[in-house]
Amino acid sequence: MSGFELPTDRADLFSLGLKLLDKDYFIGQFCPEHGVDPTDLFAKTEVFGGLMSELRASGRFLFGMPVVSKPGPKVIIEEPDGNQREMIMFASNDYLGLSAHPEVHAAIREVVENYGVGAGSSRVNVGYSGIHRSLEAKLAKHWGQEAGLLYPTGYDAISSTIAALCGPNDRVIIDASSHSCIIDGARRSGATVRMFRHNDAKRLEAQLKRASDKGEGAILVVVEGAYSMDGDIAPLDAFVPLVKKYGARLMVDEAHAIGVLGARGHGAVEHFGLEDEVDLIGGTFSKSLGATGGFVVGNAAVLSYLNYLSTRIVFSAAFPPILAHGVSKAIDLMEADGGLRERLWENIRYFSDGFRKLGLDLPEVEVGAVPVRVHKDGVMVDFAAELYEAGIYAIPIVYPSVPHGRSMFRLAMQAGHTTEQLDYALSVFERLLKKYEIL
Numbered sequence: 001m002s003g004f005e006l007p008t009d010r011a012d013l014f015s016l017g018l019k020l021l022d023k024d025y026f027i028g029q030f031c032p033e034h035g036v037d038p039t040d041l042f043a044k045t046e047v048f049g050g051l052m053s054e055l056r057a058s059g060r061f062l063f064g065m066p067v068v069s070k071p072g073p074k075v076i077i078e079e080p081d082g083n084q085r086e087m088i089m090f091a092s093n094d095y096l097g098l099s100a101h102p103e104v105h106a107a108i109r110e111v112v113e114n115y116g117v118g119a120g121s122s123r124v125n126v127g128y129s130g131i132h133r134s135l136e137a138k139l140a141k142h143w144g145q146e147a148g149l150l151y152p153t154g155y156d157a158i159s160s161t162i163a164a165l166c167g168p169n170d171r172v173i174i175d176a177s178s179h180s181c182i183i184d185g186a187r188r189s190g191a192t193v194r195m196f197r198h199n200d201a202k203r204l205e206a207q208l209k210r211a212s213d214k215g216e217g218a219i220l221v222v223v224e225g226a227y228s229m230d231g232d233i234a235p236l237d238a239f240v241p242l243v244k245k246y247g248a249r250l251m252v253d254e255a256h257a258i259g260v261l262g263a264r265g266h267g268a269v270e271h272f273g274l275e276d277e278v279d280l281i282g283g284t285f286s287k288s289l290g291a292t293g294g295f296v297v298g299n300a301a302v303l304s305y306l307n308y309l310s311t312r313i314v315f316s317a318a319f320p321p322i323l324a325h326g327v328s329k330a331i332d333l334m335e336a337d338g339g340l341r342e343r344l345w346e347n348i349r350y351f352s353d354g355f356r357k358l359g360l361d362l363p364e365v366e367v368g369a370v371p372v373r374v375h376k377d378g379v380m381v382d383f384a385a386e387l388y389e390a391g392i393y394a395i396p397i398v399y400p401s402v403p404h405g406r407s408m409f410r411l412a413m414q415a416g417h418t419t420e421q422l423d424y425a426l427s428v429f430e431r432l433l434k435k436y437e438i439l
């Protein structure tokens with residue numbers, strides 16, 4: 001151990017714990033400041049472990065508690081002492097409740113005996129099954145593109161596509177609110193990476209102009225269809241003409257938009273009717289489709305190139321074929337049952353209107369999660385702990401996930417939340433927002 005003393009105040013401890021989840025901060029600043037021996041590779045892990053144990057013992061570290069019931073709007077979680085607690089879930093991205101859908105389960109049962117549990121190897125080896133092939137064909141057809149390509153996860157689909165397509169001569173332009181997989185892929189590619197202010201078409205154009213004025217390589221713009229932390233969607237109708245004007249390519253990560261936006265739930269590209277204008281669409285099966293795995297759809301030649309040059313396809317086992325079959329059923333349900341999406345949107349509107357009636361300044365919510373901005377960083381620990389005590393599972397979002405002073409609760413909605421559950425949550429929030437002088 002370095003002899004570093006952990007803060008005794010629980011709020012400070014919690015804030016420090018969250019800051020330490022940023023590896024660059026932990027290794028770059030925290031370790032040198034606290035005299036952690038840089039020549040011992042494992043020394044920092046002891047300091048980290050000590051801190052995490054204290055955080056857990058303080059009973060205020062809400063991350064990673066095991067859920068021991070079926071997924072859904074109400075779950076049972078198990079606390080470190082074995083106590084089980086029923087909670088209303090506002091932290092799951094299973095927006096449509098398809099993870100627990102009996103028809104998805106039946107589809108998986110149908111194929112498990114013939115296909116086994118795991119893929120057995122990577123897609124380019126023997127991990128590619130007939131089920132994977134038909135899911136790729138379905139994705140291409142339904143998303144209006146030439147071809148589809150599956151990846152083990154959504155993170156892989158986005159990061160590996162960027163890393164495989166771009167090189168040191170190229171420039172990748174990304175939104176300032178980009179998910180880690182976009183930043184990771186852009187950095188790994190070796191290209192010059194530029195960011196523009198969140199959803200700001202003028203700033204995007206400035207970066208496009210700058211990028212096209214110098215350098216010989218190509219330009220790729222990557223944005224998300226829906227930003228679940230910011231609560232808004234990308235103005236793709238404004239972005240597309242700009243990307244074309246500067247001869248760049250556009251990729252949209254639809255992770256949080258699938259199941260939430262578009263007439264059939266395909267995402268923001270469908271919402272804007274831009275299926276023919278966007279170069280690549282990527283997504284995940286881990287949110288509205290209730291499973292795991294990722295995909296990219298687009299031009300067949302590009303996808304064939306990606307199939308052999310994406311490290312996350314070549315060097316990782318394909319995701320289980322049984323899940324591919326479950327995802328295929330989940331897509332059918334998502335497309336056919338517009339009622340699921342309608343219920344989700346009724347809940348989003350009801351809940352966000354409820355917060356507005358309480359007096360909270362909440363702009364129109366365009367995505368599946370309601371952002372409740374608390375702003376006061378210092379109250380987040382106690383606020384989150386009291387929500388927890390009241391049976392509301394909502395993860396606090398604090399620095400470094402958001403800038404200082406922009407602390408918030410991101411309340412992920414589900415089609416299956418009942419009005420009683422939402423009313424109860426609103427009453428608890430009302431009490432706490434008043435108590436902490438946010439209202």
Ligand code: PMP
Pocket residue numbers: 153154155156158179181224253255256284285286292293294
């Ligand atoms: N893109 C975005 C915008 C995401 O939010 C996420 C998941 N948090 C991913 C990609 C990664 O998806 P997966 O869970 O399938 O790895």
